[in-house]
Amino acid sequence: MTPIVTEAPTTQAPTLPAPSRTGGTFTVVNRPGEERKALTKKEIAADHPTWCPGCGDFSVLALYFKLIEKRRLFQEQFVSIAGIGCSSRFPYFVQAHGVHYIHGRALPFATGISLTRPDLHVFVFGGDGDAFSIGGNHFTHAARKNVKLTYVVMDNFVYGLTKKQTSPTSPLGFKSKTDMWGAMDQPINPMKQALAAGATFVARTTHSNPNHVLAMMEAAMDHDGFGFIECLSECVEFYEGAFDASNPRKGGQFVEVPKDHNVADEIAAYRLADQPFPGYFGVFYKNGRPTKNANEAKIIADQRAKVGGLKDWEILKKSFDRMK
Amino acid sequence: MSEVATTWAKQPDTKPKQPSRLKVSEAVIRFAGNSQDGIQAIGGFLARLAGRSEQEVMTFMTIPATISGGASIFQVRIGSGEVLSAGDECDVLVAFYQHSYESHINSLKKGGIVLYDAEHVDPKPEWQQDYNHVGVPISSLTIEAIGGTAKDKGKNLFALGLVAKMFELNTTKLEKLITERFAGKDTSVVTTALNAFHAGYGYTLGELMETFQFMESHRAAGDQVVMNGNEALAYGLLAAGVRFGAAYPITPWSEVMEILRRELPKYGGTFVQCEDEIAAVSMAMGASYAGRVAVTGSSGPGISLKSESISWGVMAEVPLVIVDVQRGGPSTGLPTSVEQSDLNIACYGGHGDAPRVVVAPANVEDCFYTAIEAVNIARTFSVPVIVLSDQSIATRIEALPEPKIQKICQDLTPNLRPVADHKPYDLSSPDGIPEHHAPGTRILSGKYPILTGLEHDEYGHPTASPKLHAAMTAKRRRKLQELSSSLPTPRVYGPEEGDILLVGWGSTVGPIREAVDRYLAAGDKVSSIHIRHLNPLPPGLDIIFGNFRQVLVIEMNDEGLYGYGQLAALLRARFMDKRLRSITKTDGLTWKVKEIRERVKPFLSDFARRR
Numbered sequence: 044m045t046p047i048v049t050e051a052p053t054t055q056a057p058t059l060p061a062p063s064r065t066g067g068t069f070t071v072v073n074r075p076g077e078e079r080k081a082l083t084k085k086e087i088a089a090d091h092p093t094w095c096p097g098c099g100d101f102s103v104l105a106l107y108f109k110l111i112e113k114r115r116l117f118q119e120q121f122v123s124i125a126g127i128g129c130s131s132r133f134p135y136f137v138q139a140h141g142v143h144y145i146h147g148r149a150l151p152f153a154t155g156i157s158l159t160r161p162d163l164h165v166f167v168f169g170g171d172g173d174a175f176s177i178g179g180n181h182f183t184h185a186a187r188k189n190v191k192l193t194y195v196v197m198d199n200f201v202y203g204l205t206k207k208q209t210s211p212t213s214p215l216g217f218k219s220k221t222d223m224w225g226a227m228d229q230p231i232n233p234m235k236q237a238l239a240a241g242a243t244f245v246a247r248t249t250h251s252n253p254n255h256v257l258a259m260m261e262a263a264m265d266h267d268g269f270g271f272i273e274c275l276s277e278c279v280e281f282y283e284g285a286f287d288a289s290n291p292r293k294g295g296q297f298v299e300v301p302k303d304h305n306v307a308d309e310i311a312a313y314r315l316a317d318q319p320f321p322g323y324f325g326v327f328y329k330n331g332r333p334t335k336n337a338n339e340a341k342i343i344a345d346q347r348a349k350v351g352g353l354k355d356w357e358i359l360k361k362s363f364d365r366m367k
Numbered sequence: 368m369s370e371v372a373t374t375w376a377k378q379p380d381t382k383p384k385q386p387s388r389l390k391v392s393e394a395v396i397r398f399a400g401n402s403q404d405g406i407q408a409i410g411g412f413l414a415r416l417a418g419r420s421e422q423e424v425m426t427f428m429t430i431p432a433t434i435s436g437g438a439s440i441f442q443v444r445i446g447s448g449e450v451l452s453a454g455d456e457c458d459v460l461v462a463f464y465q466h467s468y469e470s471h472i473n474s475l476k477k478g479g480i481v482l483y484d485a486e487h488v489d490p491k492p493e494w495q496q497d498y499n500h501v502g503v504p505i506s507s508l509t510i511e512a513i514g515g516t517a518k519d520k521g522k523n524l525f526a527l528g529l530v531a532k533m534f535e536l537n538t539t540k541l542e543k544l545i546t547e548r549f550a551g552k553d554t555s556v557v558t559t560a561l562n563a564f565h566a567g568y569g570y571t572l573g574e575l576m577e578t579f580q581f582m583e584s585h586r587a588a589g590d591q592v593v594m595n596g597n598e599a600l601a602y603g604l605l606a607a608g609v610r611f612g613a614a615y616p617i618t619p620w621s622e623v624m625e626i627l628r629r630e631l632p633k634y635g636g637t638f639v640q641c642e643d644e645i646a647a648v649s650m651a652m653g654a655s656y657a658g659r660v661a662v663t664g665s666s667g668p669g670i671s672l673k674s675e676s677i678s679w680g681v682m683a684e685v686p687l688v689i690v691d692v693q694r695g696g697p698s699t700g701l702p703t704s705v706e707q708s709d710l711n712i713a714c715y716g717g718h719g720d721a722p723r724v725v726v727a728p729a730n731v732e733d734c735f736y737t738a739i740e741a742v743n744i745a746r747t748f749s750v751p752v753i754v755l756s757d758q759s760i761a762t763r764i765e766a767l768p769e770p771k772i773q774k775i776c777q778d779l780t781p782n783l784r785p786v787a788d789h790k791p792y793d794l795s796s797p798d799g800i801p802e803h804h805a806p807g808t809r810i811l812s813g814k815y816p817i818l819t820g821l822e823h824d825e826y827g828h829p830t831a832s833p834k835l836h837a838a839m840t841a842k843r844r845r846k847l848q849e850l851s852s853s854l855p856t857p858r859v860y861g862p863e864e865g866d867i868l869l870v871g872w873g874s875t876v877g878p879i880r881e882a883v884d885r886y887l888a889a890g891d892k893v894s895s896i897h898i899r900h901l902n903p904l905p906p907g908l909d910i911i912f913g914n915f916r917q918v919l920v921i922e923m924n925d926e927g928l929y930g931y932g933q934l935a936a937l938l939r940a941r942f943m944d945k946r947l948r949s950i951t952k953t954d955g956l957t958w959k960v961k962e963i964r965e966r967v968k969p970f971l972s973d974f975a976r977r978r
């Protein structure tokens with residue numbers, strides 16, 4: 044039997060939580076004299092993805108690998124967290140610390156990591172059902188709390204893993220196994236949902252434009268706060284052609300957010316979000332309000348200052364003295 | 368006040384009375400009024416005073432389900448010897464209103480004293496014979512003492528003064544407690560409070576025959592701290608090294624989260640109020656995965672919401688402490704009453720074969736140590752641990768020896784030292800106990816662990832292999848079997864063999880032991896054991912059961928479809944022992960010693976008949 048804590052760590056163990064970081068201040072654990080090269084795709088790829096050939100999720104995975112390579116992230120600096128769904132299988136395909144949690148609850152799980160481990164970058168992946176149906180409440184609250192993490196929703200407008208039921212983003216009239224006469228419930232607009240919830244970074248991209256996906260991931264990762272990306276990701280099995288209208292190679296149009304759009308203007312962001320499909324792609328909104336991580340760190344700093352340099356047991360002793 | 372109870376019967380009003388002074392070993396005092404009267408505060412003062420006087424103390428209170436205005440009581444039992452429960456009946460009842468008088472006179476011993484506010488209570492002639500009635504114009508005397516405006520305020524301190532006089536309590540210590548309580552407020556607040564107290568203390572209790580004095584305490588002198596079970600749990604978690612928690616408010620659990628929210632930042636930690644219990648358990652699970660055992664908690668309905676995640680924690684082998692401060696159920700049930708009806712959900716409330724650990728503290732002091740034990744079991748065995756407290760331990764105040772904090776406090780800072788290789792679900796470990804390397808750990812082999820709820824191979828990658836599912840299921844079970852064999856066998860209270868063994872768990876330990884004390888004094892062969900570890904069970908229970916002719920499990924839950932309470936059913940399934948029978952109740956109240964004795968009686972007389 045091995046207790047979790049054995050000896051004092053050689054690496055600087057994080058004190059809880061440190062000031063939030065804006066990219067680039069992660070700890071790297073090198074062996075003495077070791078020169079580390081950026082991880083290659085070979086090193087970062089794990090299991091061969093179990094997705095159907097042609098599934099849009101492949102492209103998101105490939106660009107995640109690119110991001111890790113380009114930004115020289117090492118495995119001791121990040122985690123990949125997911126809920127349940129085809130898209131949520133993501134962590135198995137990445138050779139790094141990862142968690143395959145339960146359906147819809149990846150965000151609160153990731154929040155627990157983000158708030159206690161400022162030395163890690165937390166990436167969360169999942170589907171539209173995971174994010175907006177079973178996890179809808181968590182999406183709202185993680186966004187309003189402005190938890191420092193990057194959340195990529197691979198939106199295919201359908202339930203893939205459970206084989207074609209209606210999803211909360213399925214367009215009206217979409218025929219599924221549970222809406223054989225066509226979907227009748229107003230679909231959720233992820234952009235509006237994120238804006239209304241108070242997300243501080245709101246972006247939209249599509250699997251068919253790799254450079255754009257990478258750019259959005261980088262921007263989200265560099266954002267100090269809740270970085271949300273809706274990435275259209277085609278389910279070739281159950282909703283083929285859903286995103287052709289956004290794919291120039293399929294005769295559609297990929298329209299970027301207008302150059303003169305003010306990302307600080309929430310109302311303008313709603314207007315962009317209100318466009319009919321395929322809509323705009325790019326960063327809709329960005330806001331620099333403090334993260335929950337920073338707010339909690341401030342409370343900790345204030346409270347620690349109040350107890351002065353006391354050791355933990357001395358603080359507890361003081362509490363007990365008051366209970367005599 | 369057993370020793371003096373018989374002398375309390377009211378004497379005929381003939382000759383002038385001379386107050387006498389009686390030594391008592393203990394006393395039960397009940398204050399009954401409305402929630403805004405500060406009843407809980409008087410109880411708090413008395414409990415703290417007892418704590419500072421090396422006396423034992425146990426309290427019992429009811430919180431009205433409504434936010435304000437409801438009837439409220441606080442009962443305190445102070446003794447020079449061991450105090451095991453809050454007491455079946457009280458020696459003194461302080462009644463502020465007619466409704467307090469009428470609904471609580473039944474809890475007063477025959478011959479006991481009822482001290483009532485003469486301006487709000489009309490004593491009933493038919494009760495005059497049985498109880499010693501002492502009317503005091505509490506309301507107007509309080510107003511007189513502290514000035515006209517503070518109508519309802521201060522009555523509690525006036526009553527405290529009366530009681531202090533009656534029991535010759537240490538006024539210097541009480542004044543200090545009152546001053547400390549209002550420290551930081553305007554000095555006039557302290558003065559007003561002390562004025563009310565002194566007015567009560569100075570009042571001449573003309574009709575009262577005796578004053579009472581507690582006998583010297585036999586306790587070894589030493590610092591005592593006074594707190595309730597929720598506080599003890601919260602501080603235990605802090606001592607254990609927990610630095611993150613997440614929860615959603617619900618009575619009676621909320622107090623634990625409120626304390627942790629206030630205290631954790633001082634220790635560099637955080638407590639998050641979540642959108643719901645599912646988020647809370649998930650967030651705590653995430654923090655635990657991140658390297659340091661975290662806590663979540665709830666009561667009743669909230670525990671149901673956490674069950675999917677708890678099964679995930681079992682499957683993924685992530686440590687977590689889940690506190691369940693039980694209340695009456697099912698559903699919203701009885702939010703402010705006590706029940707032990709969550710044992711089943713704690714042990715089995717999850718989909719799939721999901722063995723987890725369940726421990727139940729026996730009293731307030733045990734809450735502190737159980738919290739630490741739960742954390743250590745969780746991290747050693749990488750498993751969710753449920754702590755089953757209940758409303759009665761949560762809200763009652765006890766004085767306990769101050770824990771040796773410097774020795775006890777743990778530092779659970781995660782070890783992030785690089786490792787050569789790591790299999791999170793290594794099947795070669797004989798006891799099935801995994802090692803957890805938190806994210807941030809560099810693994811030199813380049814193979815990284817995935818923690819998952821899907822059945823998995825040793826690295827955490829999904830598999831549907833029948834062999835692996837069987838092997839991993841066995842591994843998850845085996846580590847709890849390992850834990851079980853390391854648990855201490857509960858000690859028998861009373862002789863190790865006899866006619867009847869009473870089995871208790873959780874907060875029932877006090878009244879059960881008190882019942883046993885009385886049996887032993889009467890020469891009846893009744894002993895008891897208390898089970899703290901409910902899943903897995905400790906070893907040796909079968910041997911203990913074998914030394915008695917009848918084993919009666921005393922619980923606060925329903926006897927169920929087949930006539931067995933929740934623990935009784937579990938023990939029956941485990942031991943198939945016909946001697947095991949069940950004594951249950953579902954009135955939302957703690958067991959009284961008298962009730963236990965009445966329910967055990969038929970079994971005892973059965974033995975007497977057969978002898």
Ligand SMILES: Cc1ncc(C[n+]2csc(CCOP(=O)(O)OP(=O)(O)O)c2C)c(N)n1
Nearest residue numbers: 127128129130146170171172173202203204
């Ligand atoms: C509590 C719970 N309910 C239902 C399921 C079954 N389930 C798994 S994935 C899924 C929907 C997945 O859809 P989405 O999130 O859009 O992911 P996709 O497969 O499309 O990528 C459902 C209903 C589950 N695993 N857990």
Ligand code: SF4
Nearest residue numbers: 095098129203278279
């Ligand atoms: S079912 Fe659809 S979403 Fe799932 S892997 Fe296949 S194509 Fe992708």
Ligand SMILES: [Mg+2]
Nearest residue numbers: 170171201202
């Ligand atoms: Mg989907």
